[in-house]
Amino acid sequence: MKLQCEVEVINRMLPTFGMRNRGKGARAVLSIGRQPQCKTGGKSTAVYLMICTLKDKAGSKYKLQENIEQFFMKFVEEGKATVRLKEPAVDVCLSKANANILKTFLSAVRLANQGCDIDTLPLSSLTPAKTSEIEKPRMKMIITSKRDYPLTKNFPYSLEHLQTSYCKLARVDMRMLCLKKLRKLDLSHNHIKKLPATIGDLVCLQELNLHNNHLESFPVALCMSTLQKSLQCLDLSQNKIKALPIQFCLLQELVHLKLDDNELIRFPFKVGLLSKLRFLSAARNKLPFLPASFKKLSLESLDLFGNEFEQANPLVPSIQLTIPLTLLETASRATLNYRIPYGPNSVPAHLCEDLDVAKSCDCGNSCLGCFIQTTVTVNLHHVSHTVVLVDNMGGTEAPILCHFCSLTCYSLFLDKYLQSNR
Structure with missing residues (x-):
């Protein structure tokens, strides 16, 4: 069995001689296995822990049976653990390991320490590690x-x-x-x-x-x-x-x-839902206007230079309003305004798509196919702290599309607009 992680072998005797450990782990491959041959030529029954690093590819071996003093596994879920050996007096500190593989590996080490039948252990051959196994993962x-x-x-x-x-x-x-x-x-x-x-x-x-x-x-x-x-x-x-x-x-x-x-000829009309957006640039496109929800953005930097913005004219609206409203329009508005749940199981799929793209009136109500549409000029500094000039004339204003669900709403808007421009 093998485990790839970072290892630091701490000699517990060094402080006795006034010396310190270097205190830094190294990328390593740990293996549990037997010596290929004992000196008499037969198979060895002793199980060893071998640690191979980039500086020591041949590996250092530590006997396991009845040689473990203690396991420290409090942070095993974070891929960390320590195995304290009796002889030599070292602590094998493991970190940055896969938590699941580490648990399995430590279980095998525990069984080897207890002297279990070696045939039941997931042993590996104690051979020098390859460079590719030890190298730090490429990020x-x-x-x-x-x-x-x-x-x-x-x-x-x-x-x-x-x-x-x-x-x-x-x-x-x-x-x-x-x-x-x-x-x-x-x-x-x-x-x-x-x-x-x-x-x-x-x-x-x-x-x-x-x-x-x-x-x-x-x-x-x-x-x-x-x-x-x-x-x-x-x-x-x-x-x-x-x-x-x-x-x-x-x-x-x-x-x-x-x-x-x-x-680009348009932004997604619900772009205002991107509440975490802070840096937006859409320079040199073909945008004629911005969607109404654009006003909901709170940006740090905005660049819309070089677009083909139309001249806003609130006094010349596009009227797509039928009086009285169709039954489909009335039902759709009620579904949205009263927040009635809908989906393909209860409403035909094409109607779900229409409801998803409904317009919002300044009064807060929704409208689908019956509305009054116009554009108004908005200073982009209301949306962003820093604004790149929209054109070579030094402007920071752009047209924003507005929708109104009724003549009443449009009239109220028009009254406010005319008063502000007197």
């Missing part, structure tokens, strides 16, 4: 050219940061999606056109950089995945994205979002 890998890209061997499973830029990748390598510890994935400056839904299986992923690729959309499946709870930084700049899905606003852990140099 970071950066590849910036196609010739350095690994084709014949897998990425180290211990990776937490992987960058593969300028490698001309046409798709996401499925081997990357096996890296369950990955926190940062940088695929910038490639030729990726489509993202696989399985990126959502990277449960620890906090940063995803897709700058300068050929993406035309962001998958709904990723918005519905575990990325909802992990993804904090997303860079989709310099792609060909025209719109983000409604479900994008489910990524509520987002803090940094970059959408520069795309072909």
